[in-house]
Amino acid sequence: MHEPVMVTEALEWLDPGRGGLFVDCTVGLGGHSQALLRGGATRLIGLDRDSSALERAKESVALWSDRVELVHSDYRHLDNVLLTRGVTKVDGLLMDMGLSSMQLETPGRGFSFQRDEALDMRMDQTNGNTAAEILREADTLTLANVIHEFGEERYARRIARGIVRARANDSIETTGQLAAIVRRAIPYRGHTRIDPATRTFQAIRIWVNSELEELDNFLEMAVKKLSVGARFVAITFHSLEDRIVKHKFRALQEGSKVRLRVLTKRPLVPGEEESRRNPRSRSAKFRVIERI
Ligand SMILES: C[S@@+](CC[C@H](N)C(=O)[O-])C[C@H]1O[C@@H](n2cnc3c(N)ncnc32)[C@H](O)[C@@H]1O
Structure with a gap:
């Protein structure tokens, strides 16, 4: 509710x-x-x-x-x-x-990495590019800046390089793929309270929606x-x-x-x-x- x-x-x-x-x-x-x-x-x-x-x-x-x-x-x-x-x-x-809880929880919107689904992330699904489309084109520096600035993520450069490396093999189409790339790029620091992919997801969402x-x-x-x-x-x-x-x-x-x-x-x-x-x-x- x-x-x-x-x-x-x-x-x-x-x-x-x-x-x-x-x-x-x-x-x-x-x-x-x-x-x-x-x-x-x-x-x-x-x-x-x-x-x-x-x-x-x-x-x-x-x-x-x-x-x-x-x-x-x-x-x-x-x-x-x-x-x-x-x-x-x-x-x-x-x-x-x-975001509203509906946007986060409705399957298929692509805001959450709790489920593996298409990487959309647009609040207005009638307009603009999806996160998957944006990730296809963006260069490493832009990605690093976005993840650093909007996600306040200290490993932004590593994550950006990880995204560019991964997409050379296979396009990034789902939340599960993106979350796995982020988790791989970040040094393992034991169990953390929030998933390491959280900040990157937030950053990309802010970017996709020009929030x-x-x-x-x-x-x-x-x-x-x-x-x-x-x-x-x-x-x-x-x-x-x-x-x-x-x-x-x-x-x-x-x-x-x-x-x-x-x-x-x-x-x-x-x-x-x-x-x-x-x-x-x-x-x-x-x-x-x-x-x-
Ligand atoms: C946190 S929810 C609002 C919840 C609402 N106050 C309620 O009680 O149900 C934020 C909403 O703002 C909308 N939103 C975000 N940016 C917007 C924008 N630039 N223009 C219009 N709506 C926007 C989102 O689509 C989302 O539905």
């Missing part, structure tokens, strides 16, 4: 009980959207670049279907989504980044859509994402056409109870900015 991360905090900071239009930029399985609607949001627009997520979200918000619109879109096109609906201001924005590209421009565009007193909640799961949100929020507070105030000096993190109940929540960082 999917459980939205830091949902109590999201409701507390977004205060949907005031009513108004809320935008969930990453609707996923609809957990946060459902909570916002239940909490009193008068209207909700939910975006996701993954159309199968929208199918699931539709069920989660079915009770409020007359107040909800789910849109298949990258949140980086939020301005367009709002423009085409004649919306100029919103009363709250939420983004909850990363960090234009993120700061998106944040700048999104805060301009807030009405006075409205807030933007950003939940991240990766230190690189959190760094971008932190710096951008600060920069926006210091100099932006609209007046903004960062309400979370330090990011909020899940409480002990939530971390215990929902291990996925453990790396969450929650930041809020308000239009004043």
Whole structure:
């Protein structure tokens, strides 16, 4: 069962009980959207670049279907989504980044190495190259940089060389093949808590989906859509994402056409109870900015 991360905090900071239009930029399985609607949001627009997520979200918000619109879109096109609906201001924005449990667990998506399956990894399966296609072309230096930067992997160069060597013999088409290449490239250091392939899978996923590209421009565009007193909640799961949100929020507070105030000096993190109940929540960082 999917459980939205830091949902109590999201409701507390977004205060949907005031009513108004809320935008969930990453609707996923609809957990946060459902909570916002239940909490009193008068209207909700939910975006996701993954159309199968929208199918699931539709069920989660079915009770409020007359107040909800789910849109298949990258949140980086939020301005367009709002423009085409004649919306100029919103009363709250939420983004909850990363992968949903559905994406990770549905066989055939290629995000997980727990099963051997086609190496796809696209959140939007209607668009762009799969991980297998990208791995076919990329040179060693690019691979090493991606794995180092997005995976914060110290053995990135070895892994990159391992990928290039392996694909000379046989194309890399499955998660199992990639995981085996990574494990072979990393020196054995006894039993580790996380699988050595985890960081490389994360890096390649971020790359395939261009997850960090234009993120700061998106944040700048999104805060301009807030009405006075409205807030933007950003939940991240990766230190690189959190760094971008932190710096951008600060920069926006210091100099932006609209007046903004960062309400979370330090990011909020899940409480002990939530971390215990929902291990996925453990790396969450929650930041809020308000239009004043
Ligand atoms: C962690 S899940 C969201 C879970 C959701 N808050 C819930 O309660 O069910 C993240 C979602 O964001 C979507 N996503 C990631 N990047 C996106 C982007 N650039 N534009 C739109 N959706 C995106 C993913 O497809 C995924 O469904």
